Amino acid sequence: MRAFSHPGPETFLLERVLHALSDPVRLGIVRQLAREGEASCGALDGGRPKSSVSHHFRVLREAGLVWTRSDGVTHMNALRRAELDRRFPGLLAAIVDTEALSSGPC
Amino acid sequence: MRAFSHPGPETFLLERVLHALSDPVRLGIVRQLAREGEASCGALDGGRPKSSVSHHFRVLREAGLVWTRSDGVTHMNALRRAELDRRFPGLLAAIVDTEALSSGPC
DNA sequence: TCGATAGTTCTATACTGATCGAACGATGGC
DNA sequence: GCCATCGTTCGATCAGTATAGAACTATCGA
Known part of the structure; x- marks a missing residue:
C-alpha cells in the first residue's frame, strides 16, 4: 500500500487541477491542508465514509495537488505547494x- | 432571446467557476477572450457544432465568467474580468x- | 499471533455533464 | 414578406464521476 504514484510537476495539467478543485469536498480538504500543513485522511473526512474520502484523495493526488506519505498505519497528506x-x-x-x-455567512 | 440572465458577482461560486474552467474547450474560449477582449460565439467555435458551443457558453455565463450581449444577429462575449x-x-x-x-509542445 | 486501526480497492448505483442532430427563435438585408 | 444567418433549446445518447457498502491490505501494539 506504500509508495503512491505521484505525478511529476511537468505532467501537471491545469484542467485536471481545476477539476479536482471544483468539488466542494476536495476544495475543503485543500483549504484545510493549506492552513494546517499536513493531516491524516481521517482528520479530513468530515464524517464521510472512508471509501468516499479515499476516492477524493486519489483525485487530488493524481492531479498533483496532494502528496501522501505513509506514517505507520496512517497516511499523512500535504499540499505540493512549491511545485504547484x-x-x-x-x-x-x-x-x-x-x-x-x-x-x-452572507 | 435577448437579455441573458447573468449572475451578480455576489453570487459567484468558486466551485462553479473552477468547474467551468476545467473543460478544455471552455478554458480555450476563456483564454482567447482574455487575449482578444470580445468575440462572437462563431469566432470561438473551433469547428464544433453550434449546439455544443452554445452549451459551453451557457456554462461560462452561469458561472459568471462571461458576459454576453446581443449585437444584431450575433452574440458578443467578453470576460467579466473586473468583477471576477x-x-x-x-x-x-x-x-x-x-x-x-x-x-x-513539451 | 491476534486484534485493532487506517486506508485502499472492488462493485454497484445514481447522477451529472459533454456531444450532437433537429427544431425553434430572433435579427437584418433584399 | 421572405430568406439567410446566428445562436438557443430540445431530446437522446454516452462517458465520467460521486457515493457508499463490503472485502481486503498493511501496520502497530499487546
Missing part, C-alpha cells in the same frame, strides 16, 4: 485565499 | 497566464 506554485504561479493562493468571501 | 478579479483576486490571471506552460 512553480507550475501555476498564483493559482493556489488565489483559491485558498478566497475562503472568507466564498464560504462566509 | 474583485471576487477572486488573482485567479483569472493565474489561469490565463499559464498557457505557454500547459499547452506548449
Whole structure:
C-alpha cells in the first residue's frame, strides 16, 4: 500500500487541477491542508465514509495537488505547494485565499 | 432571446467557476477572450457544432465568467474580468497566464 | 499471533455533464 | 414578406464521476 504514484510537476495539467478543485469536498480538504500543513485522511473526512474520502484523495493526488506519505498505519497528506506554485504561479493562493468571501455567512 | 440572465458577482461560486474552467474547450474560449477582449460565439467555435458551443457558453455565463450581449444577429462575449478579479483576486490571471506552460509542445 | 486501526480497492448505483442532430427563435438585408 | 444567418433549446445518447457498502491490505501494539 506504500509508495503512491505521484505525478511529476511537468505532467501537471491545469484542467485536471481545476477539476479536482471544483468539488466542494476536495476544495475543503485543500483549504484545510493549506492552513494546517499536513493531516491524516481521517482528520479530513468530515464524517464521510472512508471509501468516499479515499476516492477524493486519489483525485487530488493524481492531479498533483496532494502528496501522501505513509506514517505507520496512517497516511499523512500535504499540499505540493512549491511545485504547484512553480507550475501555476498564483493559482493556489488565489483559491485558498478566497475562503472568507466564498464560504462566509452572507 | 435577448437579455441573458447573468449572475451578480455576489453570487459567484468558486466551485462553479473552477468547474467551468476545467473543460478544455471552455478554458480555450476563456483564454482567447482574455487575449482578444470580445468575440462572437462563431469566432470561438473551433469547428464544433453550434449546439455544443452554445452549451459551453451557457456554462461560462452561469458561472459568471462571461458576459454576453446581443449585437444584431450575433452574440458578443467578453470576460467579466473586473468583477471576477474583485471576487477572486488573482485567479483569472493565474489561469490565463499559464498557457505557454500547459499547452506548449513539451 | 491476534486484534485493532487506517486506508485502499472492488462493485454497484445514481447522477451529472459533454456531444450532437433537429427544431425553434430572433435579427437584418433584399 | 421572405430568406439567410446566428445562436438557443430540445431530446437522446454516452462517458465520467460521486457515493457508499463490503472485502481486503498493511501496520502497530499487546
